[in-house]
Amino acid sequence: MLELVLLSFVAGLLLLGLRNPFIWVLTYIYVDLIGPQKIGWAILPKIPFSLIAFGAAFAGWLVFDRKADVRFSFRQFLLLLLLAYCGLTTVMAEFPVDAAEKWAWVWKVLVFAIFLPLTLTSRLRIEAVALFLVLAIGTVVIDGGIKTALGGGGYGHLRFFVNEDSGIYESSTLATAAIAIIPLVLWLARFGTVFPPDWRVRLFAGALVFACLLIPVGTEARTGLLCIGVLAVLLLRSTRRRFLYMGLAGAVAMMAVPFLPQSFTERMDTIKDHKGDQSASTRIAVWQWTLEYVKDRPTGGGFNAYLGNSLDFQTTSTVSDGSTTVVETQTVTDQGRAYHSGYFEMLGEQGWPGLGLWLLFHLIGIVQMERIRRRFAKGTTADERWFGQLANALQQSHLIYMVGALFAGIAYQSFIYMIAALEIALVFAVRRWGAARIARPGQSVRPADLPLPAEGERA
Structure with a gap:
């Protein structure tokens, strides 16, 4: 039954793509993060979902999408260089067989990261990718959160849809991703239009945030606890009533401690002395x-x-x-112990050139989001608030990932490259918005290719 449900869901998305090909891009995001072929045991493992979804996404964009607003950013160029460099080091790898196995999925992550910004030419598309990213990771998070709340957590014992320690299902990776999507959850609950904000959306968003916070407890991943600390500091920067926020945050933390499992507190104590x-x-x-x-x-x-x-x-x-x-x-x-750090993963595998490209790619994104956040920090129009708050959420998610990557080998995990694609799309959207305002001063700027499109715009 589970296999039939998953198969029907993916097939339904592919059929919807016949009407609007951009849905195939969203389908690939879901397939890449969730891995439905790994969940099944009879039918699903035999179907190349990833290949089908990516082929459809690329073909749909190539054949049906308009290319007038397509731009290629410097960050995409950096990813292209990193992709070529990774291919070169794979050829000269010290362990060629094992290197080829990892290359088989890393190149797909990087290629899709280069491709995705080319498709994000409107607000609806940007929001749709953010929504699918949140809901795809949220699917695993909700499953883990419920099991944790019912007492099914523990280091190495929390089970998800897939019983393997890889991809988004690896404990430290999921703990980092779960905390990293919280800013996007909060942004969608305030500015989303696919599901207009009301009490139901806010209730679901609150429950999802709570489930995200439970994941570090259920997995007992110390990386997750550090990410929660970073999130708390970043939210402090964004809130207006900082003293009230600090008081409430401290009170909630103190009240939560007695309810934490003893195994969790004992494992967190090891942070003090490695x-x-x-x-x-x-x-x-x-x-x-x-x-x-x-x-x-x-x-x-x-x-x-x-x-x-x-x-x-x-x-x-x-x-x-x-x-x-x-x-x-x-x-x-x-x-043969793994790096347990995205930074040292890049350094050991791609050397100083690879690490430099990787760090420059991430640093540019964080700086660009800071510029947009400051530019629209006091925005008075809906357009300006949308820009500023999305930049703030993406930057927070990115910074949480960078801290998580210090202690988890997640240099190539696809969720961060999807967040980066949203950043690239947002930068181009701001530029188009600014150019349109200069061209038509004093007029409302809402053409279909801008982040605040006219009502009824299709993705």
Whole structure:
């Protein structure tokens, strides 16, 4: 039954795309994030959903979409360079077979990230992508949030639709993504037009935000807790009543502590001292190994170069029998440990050139969103508020990802590149809006290709 429902849903989206081809772009976003072919066990695994959806999305844009407003940004050019560089390092990879396996999905992420902004030429399309991104991740988040609320969480024990530790279903990745989409959830609840804001939309948005906050608890991912802290600081910058916000946030945090599982609080305590936790100690050792590795191979070792590492590190534990306390030190040897950091993932696999391209791509996006946010911070019209608040939400999501990537190997996770595509589209939308106002001063600017289109505009 589950397979038939999922198959019918995807098939329905593909059929709707016959009327409006942009829906195929949204279909690919859903398929890429959720992976319906992984959920099934009989019919779905045999259907190449990703290939079908991407082929339809690209063909629909190429054949039916207008190209007059298509622009290619510098950030897309950076992604194109990164794509070519990753292909080159894959050819020269230290572990060619393993590198080819990762390249098989990374190139699709980068190609779609380059392609997606070309399709986002209106407000409705920008909002639709933001909505599908939120709801696709929200599908997994709601499932995990319900299980956590019912006591089904725990490190390595929280189960989702897919019983595998990869993609959006990996605990640290999901914890980061769940917190990163909260600003977009709040923005859609205020400025969305697909589902006009009313009490039902606000109620669902509040419930989804709560489920997002439960994911770090259910997965016991320390990265998620750090992301919540970053979100709290970023929201403080945006709120007008800061002292009231700080008081309420502190009160909610204090009231939540007694309800947290003991296993969660014990795991979060390991943030204070990495030597007391083998997982954290391993990360430090891998990062040190990576820095030494790129001294000899500054251009990186290709995908999955970490398979060549061999680590010796020490962990400490405290043993008490009630009267005496003994601190024990143990030397641990490990091999082939993953980077557990998007930054060191890029450094070890693509070297300093790849890391530089990756950091420049993200830094430009954050700076561009800050410029738009400041420009429209005191916006008085609906257009200006829409621009400013979306830029603020995208920047917050991006910054949360950058913090999460410090401690999770998510350099190539597709959700951040979809957020980046929205940023690129927003920059072009602001430029078109400004150009139209200069061309027609004093007139209302609402043509179909601008972010505030006339009523009835099709995507």
